[in-house]
Amino acid sequence: MARVLLVEDDRWQAECYALWLTQAGHDVQVVHDAQSALDALDDESPHVLVLDILLPHANGVQLLHQMRSYTDMSSMAVVLCSSTQPPANVDLAAYGVAAVLDKTTLTPQLLRQTVARYAAT
Amino acid sequence: MKGKGVLDQHVHPQAQGIDAVVAAAHELKAPLVLINHLTDALNDPAISLSPSERQQHLRRLRLTSERMVRLVQQLTLSYRFETDAQLTMAFPTEPVSVNEVASMALHELTPYATEHDQTLRLHEVRCHHVVLANRDVLHDIVVNLVDNAIRHNSAKGVVDVMSHCQQQHVRLSVHDNGAGVGLAELHRLRRSLGVEPQPLSGRAGTSGLGLYIVGQFAQAMGGSFGVGRQGVGATFFVDLIKSWQLSLL
Numbered sequence: 001m002a003r004v005l006l007v008e009d010d011r012w013q014a015e016c017y018a019l020w021l022t023q024a025g026h027d028v029q030v031v032h033d034a035q036s037a038l039d040a041l042d043d044e045s046p047h048v049l050v051l052d053i054l055l056p057h058a059n060g061v062q063l064l065h066q067m068r069s070y071t072d073m074s075s076m077a078v079v080l081c082s083s084t085q086p087p088a089n090v091d092l093a094a095y096g097v098a099a100v101l102d103k104t105t106l107t108p109q110l111l112r113q114t115v116a117r118y119a120a121t
Numbered sequence: 122m123k124g125k126g127v128l129d130q131h132v133h134p135q136a137q138g139i140d141a142v143v144a145a146a147h148e149l150k151a152p153l154v155l156i157n158h159l160t161d162a163l164n165d166p167a168i169s170l171s172p173s174e175r176q177q178h179l180r181r182l183r184l185t186s187e188r189m190v191r192l193v194q195q196l197t198l199s200y201r202f203e204t205d206a207q208l209t210m211a212f213p214t215e216p217v218s219v220n221e222v223a224s225m226a227l228h229e230l231t232p233y234a235t236e237h238d239q240t241l242r243l244h245e246v247r248c249h250h251v252v253l254a255n256r257d258v259l260h261d262i263v264v265n266l267v268d269n270a271i272r273h274n275s276a277k278g279v280v281d282v283m284s285h286c287q288q289q290h291v292r293l294s295v296h297d298n299g300a301g302v303g304l305a306e307l308h309r310l311r312r313s314l315g316v317e318p319q320p321l322s323g324r325a326g327t328s329g330l331g332l333y334i335v336g337q338f339a340q341a342m343g344g345s346f347g348v349g350r351q352g353v354g355a356t357f358f359v360d361l362i363k364s365w366q367l368s369l370l
Contacts, residue, residue: 010151011237011276012181016158023168032276056300083150103154108165 002119004028005046007037007063008081009055013103017050017081020108021115034058034066041067046076047119050111053082061087064095077118081106144330145196152185152192159185177236184233188268192331195261199334202341212341216364217259219250219284219293226263227282230271234280239271244283250291252361254342259361262338263293265331266357270297274354290344290360298354335359 004026008014011032018028029044031037033056040046053060060080067073078096080086083103092100098118101110159182162168163175170178220243227241234241252259263282270280274297281296336346339359349356 010155012185013155013158016155016162019162019174020165020168083154104150104157106154106158108158108161108168112167 001025001027002047002115003044004048004050004115004119005037005040005044006030006050007032007034007055007060008050008052009033010052017111020111021050024112024116026115026119032056034060034063037063038066048115049076049078050081050115051078053080053084053086061090061092061095064097068095079114079118081111144333148192148330149189152189155185156182156189180232180236184236188233191261191264191268195265195331195334198258198261199337202337212255212258214253214255214342216251217254217256219252219259219291219361220245222254222256222259223263223282223284223293226260226267230264230267233268234271237271237274238277239274240279241267241271242279242281244281250284250286251364252291252342252344253364254344254361258338258342262335262359263295265335266295266359269331269357270295270299270355273297273299275299286363287360289363291363292358292360294349294356294358296354296356300355332357 051060073096077098081101284293339346344361
């Protein structure tokens with residue numbers, strides 16, 4: 001079982017992913033914007049961060065940049081999950097991004113497998 | 122709540138500069154993805170849904186597909202406005218009660234709002250606000266603005282719909298308590314909202330196409346579209362030509 005922080009602004013989408021992961025035995029916390037994600041990182045130490053790119057105010061990559069400046073991310077895997085391509089000029093690996101999932105082809109099984117894989121490392 | 126915001130700005134749609142295909146694809150992708158995911162959850166043998174969760178998934182599937190149908194219908198009409206200048210000229214308008222149309226639109230959107238844990242409020246006024254409008258298009262405007270407010274409102278929020286008379290027109294406003302529109306963004310919107318889809322920084326996942334369509338529809342009826350800034354949240358409004366016909370009775 002892994003602690004998963006899920007950052008997704010669409011509430012129905014977030015509830016879907018949370019259900020898929022909870023039923024796979026993970027402990028899932030859901031937040032809907034970048035500031036709440038930063039607050040949650042202070043309180044919890046997630047093993048995996050599942051992060052949408054399009055968020056209100058700050059996008060997912062901007063959030064990763066902020067997180068890196070004051071949070072130890074070495075023990076946390078980041079899974080980007082979006083229907084938008086991440087910016088090509090950003091070194092995602094430097095931000096701890098282990099995987100990028102395309103929402104348009106995402107299935108419950110793929111999300112479960114991806115989180116399980118990176119929760120175990 | 123005052124009807125007129127502190128910094129109301131009108132914006133004027135023009136049929137240029139819009140990459141409609143890209144914006145439409147963006148707007149349609151999110152609900153399609155959601156439909157996929159809800160369907161996956163219903164079909165995946167590894168996911169066990171309680172009867173109430175199953176009902177919730179089915180409700181959301183229906184509401185999301187209904188929303189997509191509305192969007193496609195509006196995109197179709199928007200495209201006709203873009204490509205057929207004669208359509209606007211021949212656009213039939215009649216005296217229409219703003220409150221009546223708003224009430225119908227809110228009734229239609231109540232299941233969608235309830236599923237989002239949102240409350241819709243129509244502020245009825247004593248005087249009858251009658252405008253020169255096309256009933257169906259005015260209905261689309263209200264639905265679009267309220268849909269936008271529901272999706273971007275704060276959790277357990279309230280969407281307020283109100284109208285009030287001004288000298289030559291009636292203003293129909295939709296207010297939510299979601300991410301507000303900052304001053305700099307307000308000025309940017311004044312220049313470009315209605316000219317082309319404009320994403321709002323505090324409101325992720327939207328291309329602004331719905332608001333563009335509202336502006337286009339309002340202009341087709343001789344009205345205008347604007348955004349206001351007052352306290353928390355955002356207020357979008359349309360100004361429509363007042364009909365004097367019934368007020369003489």
